[in-house]
Amino acid sequence: MSRLNTSQFPEGFLWGGATAANQLEGAYNEGGKGLNLADVLPGGKVRMNIIKETGFNFEIDKELYTYPNHDGIDHYHRYKEDIALFAEMGFKTYRMSIAWSRIFPNGDETEPNEEGLAFYDRVFDELHKYGIEPVVTISHYEMPLSLIKKYGGWRSREVIPMFVKYAETLFKRYKGKVNYWMTFNEINSAVFHPIMSLGFSPDNEESKLQETFQGLHHQFVASSLATKACHEIIPSSQIGCMILYAPVYSGDCNPNNILNALKEEQVFNYICGDVHVRGEYPAFTKRFFKENDIKLDIREGDLDIIKEHTVDYIALSYYMSRTEVKDEGDGDYTAGNFFTGMRNPFLKASDWGWEIDPVGLRISLNQLYDRYQVPLFVVENGLGAYDTIEEDGSINDDYRIDYLREHIRAIGEAIEDGVEVMGYTAWGCIDLVSASTGEMSKRYGFIYVDKHDDGSGTLERKKKKSFYWYQNVIATNGNQL
Numbered sequence: 001m002s003r004l005n006t007s008q009f010p011e012g013f014l015w016g017g018a019t020a021a022n023q024l025e026g027a028y029n030e031g032g033k034g035l036n037l038a039d040v041l042p043g044g045k046v047r048m049n050i051i052k053e054t055g056f057n058f059e060i061d062k063e064l065y066t067y068p069n070h071d072g073i074d075h076y077h078r079y080k081e082d083i084a085l086f087a088e089m090g091f092k093t094y095r096m097s098i099a100w101s102r103i104f105p106n107g108d109e110t111e112p113n114e115e116g117l118a119f120y121d122r123v124f125d126e127l128h129k130y131g132i133e134p135v136v137t138i139s140h141y142e143m144p145l146s147l148i149k150k151y152g153g154w155r156s157r158e159v160i161p162m163f164v165k166y167a168e169t170l171f172k173r174y175k176g177k178v179n180y181w182m183t184f185n186e187i188n189s190a191v192f193h194p195i196m197s198l199g200f201s202p203d204n205e206e207s208k209l210q211e212t213f214q215g216l217h218h219q220f221v222a223s224s225l226a227t228k229a230c231h232e233i234i235p236s237s238q239i240g241c242m243i244l245y246a247p248v249y250s251g252d253c254n255p256n257n258i259l260n261a262l263k264e265e266q267v268f269n270y271i272c273g274d275v276h277v278r279g280e281y282p283a284f285t286k287r288f289f290k291e292n293d294i295k296l297d298i299r300e301g302d303l304d305i306i307k308e309h310t311v312d313y314i315a316l317s318y319y320m321s322r323t324e325v326k327d328e329g330d331g332d333y334t335a336g337n338f339f340t341g342m343r344n345p346f347l348k349a350s351d352w353g354w355e356i357d358p359v360g361l362r363i364s365l366n367q368l369y370d371r372y373q374v375p376l377f378v379v380e381n382g383l384g385a386y387d388t389i390e391e392d393g394s395i396n397d398d399y400r401i402d403y404l405r406e407h408i409r410a411i412g413e414a415i416e417d418g419v420e421v422m423g424y425t426a427w428g429c430i431d432l433v434s435a436s437t438g439e440m441s442k443r444y445g446f447i448y449v450d451k452h453d454d455g456s457g458t459l460e461r462k463k464k465k466s467f468y469w470y471q472n473v474i475a476t477n478g479n480q481l
């Protein structure tokens, strides 16, 4: 039971939920919106192969596939109902993204699309009506398709000013409505799935790292320029980078494997954070780039821009840890969103093979705070699971409650460790289309949405058991878990 007034969570802690435009809005061709990357990703195995393997053919036969993001959960038309439910849970904040192609349908227009801008005005007004603070991801896995076709996505530097213009348009329009921003969702995930993050697939395995880091360099410059604009246009704002964080454990105590895990961690977890927070490429990249034959085209002024315009906080997603051994043949391997590792015998996994490791979240927060000393914001965490509706209509998702309880507890412990954590937004607070599978059956929500993998369903919203549990967590500021 609860202990009164002993909450580890500071006053004003930002409790809430998180979503992404392409995974819930639907209305993919309404309101003047252009096509974006997510609109052409089919569901199921085909999607998983597109994400994991290189090579993406835009000429694929459209008739063969369903495109789950086209309709999402129809939030575009039902946002009022959804926000009312978030408010009922007591959300202090709501992390959402803006679909770039609603604002600039092709990405390179001179004028933004007013209908798209007006839609988000309505969403922000609705949130403020309930005192919910919006936190906005500027780009969450969905650049305009036309930029991919014309420029090869982030392969090209030419996309930088288009992104910056898009970001500036948002800052000018939503100044006074949005104070918390972040630039690119899970920016470091480009290393595992360039197509989702950078909008292109590398030409071949040999050139993969070169092309990926060049694309990332373009995003770094764009992110820094957006940060500059954000600080200038909305001086009271806070803008962060967003990192997919998964601590890497060594599979054993062989020092070579520990070194290997450290190197994995450096490349995957730290390059993006170092550039955004410290304003420079970390020292280890010198050797890493050399050994992997990566020669970045860094233009004059790029490094100054990166140095001068660093972020205010680090947002992170956390779902699992990774366990690595040097010799990949050594172990039994596990699934991950976009990466795999050795199976950790101390951990259980979700139905999708993601290893459940709340202590790993405490470790992650400590590692990040030790390295950067800037506030951290856990903007994604949750359990993707199959839900069942009982005969009486209830959905008893105790497994989800257990998962969230342990992870929130781990954040509380990290706060006691001295880490500054701004808030927690549970991923997919309302069921939505899964990013990796494109399916509905992998559910994260406190709110069930009657929609199924084959596209059928009434779209009716239903409160799960976790809805009431989270409502109480927020009401007690994390005192009662």
Ligand code: BGP
Residues within 6 Å of the ligand: 020, 023, 185, 186, 244, 317, 337, 380, 384, 427, 433, 434, 435, 436, 437, 442
């Ligand atoms: C993150 C993405 C989200 C989200 C989440 C869960 O990587 O930022 O968009 O979907 O993972 O992943 P999935 O939907 O594949 O279960």
